[in-house]
């Protein structure tokens with residue numbers, strides 16, 4: 351059976367108090383609307399239409415990669431009116447599924463279950479029993495429990511308001527019938543809107559059975575209307591991801607203090623301390639330990655790596671058995687071979703560090719090729735930039751760079767060369783030799799410390 355999914359996303363989201371259209375606000379760095387899309391797209395034979403209105407250009411531009419049909423609703427005259435905008439693109443024999451761009455955590459299983467209920471004469475409706483159904487349309491049933499209609503909170507009588515079964519808004523029905531009912535909607539209600547919910551009563555009068563089902567968890571159908579709800583769903587989502595990782599064997603010191611804003615593939619026996627944030631696409635090998643407060647983005651981390659607290663790693667590869675941090679920064683295009691040590695207050699950018707090499711303290715290594723078993727002393731700086739262009743530093747295998755050295759690129763340090771501490775190296779240095787550039791130490795006789803002049 352073919353599916354036509356219609357995602358409603360034209361609303362303004364006034365309570366977000368933001369210039370950004372509501373559906374572009376993010377959970378785990380991904381727009382709400384994209385969460386909904388990414389779930390819907392997993393349904394087979396599914397054609398997706400998204401109804402946009404407020405900030406439609408920005409929505410389309412931000413999500414231009416989505417393979418969907420964008421439909422404009424220039425005036426927001428209600429949920430029924432929104433679906434009417436797609437009406438002529440719904441074929442008769444398809445199943446139409448209605449979703450909401452601001453309900454991001456809906457599960458694919460819930461949708462599959464809903465759709466499986468559809469026959470020629472049924473409408474499938476997702477409802478939820480709520481402790482506090484305030485704001486929700488209520489499901490009105492007859493004495494035998496058959497659904498008769500949905501009444502919106504604003505149109506409900508005091509008795510109807512007592513109903514705790516709420517309308518999630520999510521429903522599925524055959525295209526042919528949906529189109530018929532859409533054309534029959536009227537806006538004679540408190541809000542003067544065309545309510546999609548009115549199709550329930552129309553379906554009942556056409557002899558349809560309304561089959562209801564509920565999500566496993568209420569959070570699945572919660573919408574985002576303000577920043578509090580956004581933060582709540584962010585935590586719900588993060589905890590779900592933490593649970594998946596823990597089931598895969600990851601040790602999380604505190605699943606409530608873990609954030610994944612992208613993907614993370616993990617090996618065995620990975621331990622992650624508190625407040626670690628992963629972004630983008632990441633791969634972590636076996637026996638990796640990650641200390642607290644690390645920010646890791648688009649990284650590949652080999653087996654047996656230890657990352658100590660407070661490291662920032664972006665677009666970098668860390669070879670097996672390496673030790674990073676604390677307080678290290680690996681910037682884009684950093685490639686560390688196996689057994690490397692990168693210590694505190696070391697910044698590495700667009701550089702390759704060879705096997706067994708160490709940069710342990712207070713250094714900047716940029717645009718460099720560092721060989722194997724190189725030791726780079728504290729405070730070493732590759733001067734890679736003349737204010738206009740960038741130049742490369744090459745440090746060959748086994749070299750030893752004394753502390754507080756400046757390597758002015760382009761420059762090559764030979765194999766097993768030693769650079770004396772405090773040198774400024776501007777020319778290539780030979781293999782095996784000690785090279786240094788410093789003025790001779792001298793002690794000035796007769797020199798006196800200045801003294802403060804007495805005020806008269």
Ligand code: UD1
Pocket residue numbers: 358359360361362401423425426427428429430431432450451452485486487488500502516517518519544545546547573
């Ligand atoms: C709607 C339902 C209500 C349900 C609730 C669940 C109706 C009439 N009511 O109420 O029964 O309990 O959702 O959250 O359907 N939208 C458009 N164009 C419009 C109007 C709305 O695209 O003209 C979109 C909004 O962007 C939003 C969604 O539809 O994503 C729901 O609209 P909203 O105004 O929030 O509906 P509710 O009053 O909450």
Ligand code: CA
Pocket residue numbers: 573575
């Ligand atoms: Ca709403």
